[in-house]
Amino acid sequence: MLAMNYRGPYRVRTVERPMPEILHPEDAIVRVTRTCICGSDLHLYHGMVPDTRVGSTFGHEFTGVVEEVGPLVTNVKVGDHVLVPFNIACGKCNFCKQGLYGNCHESNTMATAVGGIFGYSHTAGGFDGGQAEYVRVPYANVGPTVIPPDMDPDDAVLLTDVVPTGYQAAEMGGIKEGDTVVVFGAGPIGIMAARCAWFFGPSRVIIIDHVDYRLEFAKNYAKCEAYNFKSMDDPVVFLKKTTDWYGADVCIDCVGCEAEGNALQTFTGKVTLMQAGAATALQ
Incomplete structure (x- = not known):
């Protein structure tokens, strides 16, 4: 399948990658029908998010058709057109029970302060995102929501994040x-x-x-x-x-963390990006 591939700050490619597979009984495989480029993706692209690894696939806003489900998935079935929230949440931990799905204690082994997020660095779990033809969706009984037949997918995809x-x-x-x-x-x-x-x-x-x-x-x-x-x-x-x-x-x-500031802020930001690029080149 084709997927977006991160090669370092300011460098992305479209490459062939292996098809995702069911790795857990609650997984689903989704064929992407709509995917967005978020302003937050620019932070990754610019090398500003810690532990954004070469080879990552971005994309935390997408819809798609369920192509395969694990044996414990009951909330969606093959053929359903679903929107997939950007949070990856187990639905069972203490945080999820409080509705704090962004702090899921089970979906991200890389950190304790934030749950898993599709396509948003290994700080957020290292999950591949939706800027690809297919995606593995963990905890498919919790996140994916069937799109009503009278809703346009262009509208549905906005419900995943924006x-x-x-x-x-x-x-x-x-x-x-x-x-x-x-x-x-x-x-x-x-x-x-x-x-x-x-x-x-x-x-x-x-x-x-x-x-x-x-x-x-x-x-x-x-x-x-x-x-x-x-x-x-x-x-x-x-x-x-x-x-x-x-x-x-x-x-x-709602301005965002990369708004243009004064000359000193611009200069120090560019120095930081140069350092990030040098670090990537050494890997």
Whole structure:
């Protein structure tokens, strides 16, 4: 099968890889029908995630058709079209029982602070991801969810990461009825956070960015106010003025960890990447 293959910082290839196999009675093999490139994948691509090993296959957002199941799989069957959440969770440990699937104690032998994640380095378990033709999906009774027949796969794949991430940002913000919410960053997560914020009853949702086409899309899709911070003398003063000097009740940061900062930050970041590249070359 064809799969994306990581060769070191800023180097990826498409290569032939062996077909995945059932390794545990609760495994499933899924033929990928949709897969996404997440902003988080750029952290891997840039060499910024610890223990991202040469030969890894990225991809933690995908849908697919179940091709094979282990003998203990009962939640899905061959032929089901499923969406696969990015978390890999056993469903039985203490964390999973609390709904903390991202902290599953059984799915990641590499760490105790985080559970397994598809295609996200050996720090997150070393599982191959969905940027491939086929994927082995562990704990198939827990994660994969059958896509309703009236749902477009292009919509379903957004439920694997983008929508729940934006929703959780809004939920964790503790938005109350009548609040003013400001979302920084009009990328996919920021747009979803702005749209999901309305579920919690705010009076205003404002999104800030500097890319006009993103702001225009956010304004129409998330039904929020959208402003370009490059058109402001001081974004803080602007937000104060537009809220009668109270400021926002809830702020949600959806800019990401690789936002461009000052010259010193850019320089030190490039030095770090050079060191990572040198380390990879020595392996």
